[in-house]
Amino acid sequence: MKPQHYLQQYRQYRESLDWESAEQALVEGIEAFPIHSELYQERTALLLNRQRYPEAEAALNAWYRAVPTLEKQPPRITRYLLASRVYRELAASPIVQTAVTHLLAAVQQETPTGERALPILRHLVALVGKVENQALLAVCLEVAYKCSPNPAMYTVMEQLLHQIGDEQTLRKFWQYWLAHANQDCEIHAYVVYNAWLGASLDQVTASFAALDGQLGRLSSDGLFRLVAVQLATGSARFDTTELHDAVTQQLFGDIPMGHRLRYIEALWQWNHPAQAEQALQAAELMEMPRPDHRLQIEAIRRQWGLERSLGVVGTPSLFEDHDQEVACHWDPRSDKVLIVFTGAGERTGIRLELMHAILTNEPLNVIYLKDRQRLLYLNGIKQLGGSLEASVETLKAMVPSHAKRILCYGNSGGSFAAVLYGHKLGAEKILCMGGITDLRVKTMQQDGRAKVIAERILKMTPQYAVSLRSLLENKHSMTLWMVYGDCDERDENYASHVKGLPGVRLLPVEGCDDHNVTGWLLSRGTLLALMVDFLKTAHCD
Numbered sequence: 001m002k003p004q005h006y007l008q009q010y011r012q013y014r015e016s017l018d019w020e021s022a023e024q025a026l027v028e029g030i031e032a033f034p035i036h037s038e039l040y041q042e043r044t045a046l047l048l049n050r051q052r053y054p055e056a057e058a059a060l061n062a063w064y065r066a067v068p069t070l071e072k073q074p075p076r077i078t079r080y081l082l083a084s085r086v087y088r089e090l091a092a093s094p095i096v097q098t099a100v101t102h103l104l105a106a107v108q109q110e111t112p113t114g115e116r117a118l119p120i121l122r123h124l125v126a127l128v129g130k131v132e133n134q135a136l137l138a139v140c141l142e143v144a145y146k147c148s149p150n151p152a153m154y155t156v157m158e159q160l161l162h163q164i165g166d167e168q169t170l171r172k173f174w175q176y177w178l179a180h181a182n183q184d185c186e187i188h189a190y191v192v193y194n195a196w197l198g199a200s201l202d203q204v205t206a207s208f209a210a211l212d213g214q215l216g217r218l219s220s221d222g223l224f225r226l227v228a229v230q231l232a233t234g235s236a237r238f239d240t241t242e243l244h245d246a247v248t249q250q251l252f253g254d255i256p257m258g259h260r261l262r263y264i265e266a267l268w269q270w271n272h273p274a275q276a277e278q279a280l281q282a283a284e285l286m287e288m289p290r291p292d293h294r295l296q297i298e299a300i301r302r303q304w305g306l307e308r309s310l311g312v313v314g315t316p317s318l319f320e321d322h323d324q325e326v327a328c329h330w331d332p333r334s335d336k337v338l339i340v341f342t343g344a345g346e347r348t349g350i351r352l353e354l355m356h357a358i359l360t361n362e363p364l365n366v367i368y369l370k371d372r373q374r375l376l377y378l379n380g381i382k383q384l385g386g387s388l389e390a391s392v393e394t395l396k397a398m399v400p401s402h403a404k405r406i407l408c409y410g411n412s413g414g415s416f417a418a419v420l421y422g423h424k425l426g427a428e429k430i431l432c433m434g435g436i437t438d439l440r441v442k443t444m445q446q447d448g449r450a451k452v453i454a455e456r457i458l459k460m461t462p463q464y465a466v467s468l469r470s471l472l473e474n475k476h477s478m479t480l481w482m483v484y485g486d487c488d489e490r491d492e493n494y495a496s497h498v499k500g501l502p503g504v505r506l507l508p509v510e511g512c513d514d515h516n517v518t519g520w521l522l523s524r525g526t527l528l529a530l531m532v533d534f535l536k537t538a539h540c541d
Helices: 003-015 019-030 038-047 053-066 073-089 096-110 119-126 134-146 151-164 169-179 185-197 203-211 220-233 240-252 257-269 273-284 291-303 352-359 388-398 414-425 441-449 452-461 468-473 489-497 517-523 527-536
Strands: 327-328 338-341 365-369 405-411 430-435 479-485 506-508
Touching: 003 019, 003 038, 003 479, 019 038, 038 053, 185 220, 203 527, 220 257, 240 257, 257 273, 257 291, 273 291, 338 352, 338 414, 352 365, 388 414, 405 414, 405 479, 414 430, 414 468, 479 489, 479 517, 489 506, 506 517, 517 527
Parallel strands: 338 365, 338 405, 405 430, 430 479, 479 506
Antiparallel strands: 327 365
16 A cells, blocks of 8 residues: 555545544554655644644654655655644743754745745744744844735734834834835735734724725735724724625635634624625535634624524544445435435535535435546446446435435536436436536537546547437436536536526526536525525426
8 A cells, every 4th residue: 555545544534523543544654654754744733733742742753753854845844834833832842942943944945035934934933932032033024024015924023023022123014014015905904903903093094094995905814804903993994884895795705714704793793684694604514614613603603693503513424435436325204315426526516524414404315426437427336336227227226215206416527427317217306516518529628627537538439429418308307407607608508508408497606607616605605595495396396
């Protein structure tokens, strides 16, 4: 076995929150490959994240003994960063100075103005409170002053100067950065926040004036800071309408969970309860929220008297091992079975365990399938017989006697199989998310996605170079929902390919330019409603 086998095992156990098995996979990997740096790195990080600091120090020292020097720079930098975390938590450790030495060396190897210097600088700043080292402070200031105006670097230096209580240097630093910020609204947003922390209300007023009409240009980091100040102070300096518009613009995008929850609190205070609750539901369904975020979600629900929503943290993995192709969930209370065809990434657009929590919010039988051959299930599923026809017959036999209605779900490339298999299985409804409907040579070549899979399919027998249109034009009893982003040209073309055919219902998602329309809907709090509607709607819709 190769090191990647142990790393893959570790990641699977980590995803299901089985920390003991995750650590054991790394220990076994280190025993088998005692000089493989990534295995040591992951074990040190795991122990740190589990707050087992003495063991993390022992793991780090074992790493140094086994791999005293590293040829590639990024792993060496990673080791310095992990070392700083270990030594920072173990303030009494006699080797805390080692962290400073290693990180100073790391900074000297980096371009002072480079982005890669930032994480190193963050760790240096964090060490200031643990050890008195003037060289450390000098390097931090040198790097900061050489950098062009950068909000992230600005915040790091704010943290440093607040820690050491040097208000004179802090004011000088503000003036320097503001002089170089010009009209950079991001810098002013950071100044507002940090000036508020330092009770410099005149600076808050001056910097906020520079942001008039500019809030829509802020990143989630900058906007987060303004919202924090507004919630804390209720200051009349802030135009709530402009803040609300800026928050709404970002709320359902790809932003940090902490920012998302702060925005939700703001929406409640600004009297937008429906929008806040929708956003909170989306936040609860995000992948693997941290424990502190889960507590914050619960606090928001208690504060505003909301019922508890779905929760998936701690849900075990549906597939027992990486090579498994089929997983089942049976519920005798339901007369429906949903067959889920995952896409090329072996997901449903979102993590399988997350989708499972959504699907089984009400009684439902589910069969999950993985395309391990990377042929869009066209060559069948090995675990179900190895050919398309054999797989269909095995699936028919698997459906429990109490399940009279068959439905199918397909994500991306899995959508083609959902329709093809669904037709053969006698499915009454099929839901395709960002689905592929045409495997003819010209279309596959124009698509450009998953080129390796496309090339493999096109090299197979001509029977697979087909479109679903020819299948759906013939008499059938299926209802097909096609969900896709109306701003994703390729997915819109696939949907148009089956437009107007019997039983086909096109459901374009306005403003979505993402092929992963499932994740897009999840982040906006509307995926659950879609799935509930699909599962409960009568066959005659």
